Amino acid sequence: MTATFRAGDLVLLYQDSRRHWITRAGEGRFHTHRGYLDLKDIVGMESGVSVKTSLGQSLAVFKPRLSDLVESFDRPTQILYPKDIGYAIYMLGLKNGDSVVEVGTGSGALTAAIAQSVAPDGRVYTYENRNEFLRAAQKNVRKGSISRLVTFRNIDPAEGFLERNADAAVIDLGDPWRLVAPAWEALAGGGVLAAFTPTVNQLEKLADALRKNMFLVLEAVELLVREFKTEAGKVRPESRMIGHTAYVTIARKVASKE
Ligand SMILES: C[S@@+](CC[C@H](N)C(=O)[O-])C[C@H]1O[C@@H](n2cnc3c(N)ncnc32)[C@H](O)[C@@H]1O
Numbered sequence: 001m002t003a004t005f006r007a008g009d010l011v012l013l014y015q016d017s018r019r020h021w022i023t024r025a026g027e028g029r030f031h032t033h034r035g036y037l038d039l040k041d042i043v044g045m046e047s048g049v050s051v052k053t054s055l056g057q058s059l060a061v062f063k064p065r066l067s068d069l070v071e072s073f074d075r076p077t078q079i080l081y082p083k084d085i086g087y088a089i090y091m092l093g094l095k096n097g098d099s100v101v102e103v104g105t106g107s108g109a110l111t112a113a114i115a116q117s118v119a120p121d122g123r124v125y126t127y128e129n130r131n132e133f134l135r136a137a138q139k140n141v142r143k144g145s146i147s148r149l150v151t152f153r154n155i156d157p158a159e160g161f162l163e164r165n166a167d168a169a170v171i172d173l174g175d176p177w178r179l180v181a182p183a184w185e186a187l188a189g190g191g192v193l194a195a196f197t198p199t200v201n202q203l204e205k206l207a208d209a210l211r212k213n214m215f216l217v218l219e220a221v222e223l224l225v226r227e228f229k230t231e232a233g234k235v236r237p238e239s240r241m242i243g244h245t246a247y248v249t250i251a252r253k254v255a256s257k258e
Pocket of ligand 1: 077078079080103104105106107108109110111127128129130133155156157158172173174
């Protein structure tokens with residue numbers, strides 16, 4: 001269904017495949033180096049149309065996707081890359097209605113993606129021990145329409161998450177092994193865990209803790225993405241690529257019989 005803009009809606013404007021900006025439909029003008037656009041003219045417009053600035057520059061007008069919004073997030077912490085987020089969400093099997101516990105929130109990039117995956121009836125309980133990061137993440141996540149699905153907790157959950165019977169647990173911090181036993185307690189039987197570790201030393205300690213705490217380690221992977229130039233006659237990989245980011249570990253809770 002084609003979406004129509006109302007006053008106050010976020011709008012993504014594309015000049016070409018590289019240059020793009022996010023603004024709001026309604027009041028004021030948006031300026032490019034080739035003219036301006038009256039933002040009130042966007043109200044009532046359908047997503048996907050092309051408009052012209054006062055000097056004839058074409059701009060494509062879209063509803064932003066979550067990935068577009070995350071690009072505009074403030075980043076007081078390192079955030080996960082789309083390749084790692086997307087893979088983890090798929091392997092966690094997230095769906096509408098799921099309940100997910102997460103630590104640490106950081107800038108909220110992963111939190112927002114999880115919330116979108118469990119919408120409209122699911123819930124994310126995200127833990128962050130640094131208040132300033134939590135506040136930045138709250139502000140970031142409010143840019144999407146999914147913030148009502150997120151409960152922010154300014155607590156270190158090493159002594160235990162407040163939730164039980166969660167469908168999934170997600171860990172993205174420096175010492176993930178400390179959170180493995182609390183994650184086991186928070187998960188429902190068969191619940192899935194994803195953890196992100198930048199170094200193999202952390203991965204080794206994490207995998208050891210998972211095995212000692214009744215998790216089945218399904219896999220630890222590194223994802224490499226190679227972007228391509230797509231200009232006719234010159235289609236080839238880009239010269240540069242993102243090298244190492246994080247290892248993604250996926251595990252499942254095995255409940256004891258007792
Ligand atoms: C790498 S960042 C997470 C980034 C996040 N996944 C994102 O994509 O925006 C790790 C976060 O974990 C938080 N953290 C570290 N130890 C913690 C703990 N014991 N309890 C709660 N948060 C913790 C840090 O303050 C930091 O904000």
